[in-house]
Amino acid sequence: MDDCIFCQLIKEPHHINFLLEDEVGIAFNDINPQAPTHCLVIPKRHVASAKELGEKDVALLGHLMGLCQQVASLTGIHKEGYRYVMNTGENGGQTVNHLHFHVLGGRRMGWPPG
């Protein structure tokens, strides 16, 4: 998608340091971190949000989850605990319309979320 900032990041990888990359997805640091560790895991294929996901995407989701797990290990947050977040749609607080998991850690998280 031409007007998608995450698709552009994938196309122009010199703009960003990827933490991880494979054939399906990439992980990189959030530009505006909300915790000591705040990474994003996204598919290379453009998917606008979780609203578009269905049975056909089970493998994609499993793969992205695997990348999240790798990010948690790589950054060390797996030791103390961490949080995966997928904001969806307006009420969910989604601001970038390209599917992404937030991987957050390095501090105690509050509940309920804001």
Ligand code: 5GP
């Ligand atoms: P959302 O609000 O959609 O759940 O999350 C979008 C996230 O993308 C935000 O945490 C925001 O800081 C991050 N973000 C937006 N633009 C960029 C960018 O150009 N580079 C990086 N690394 N993160 C971005």
Ligand code: ZN
């Ligand atoms: Zn996109």
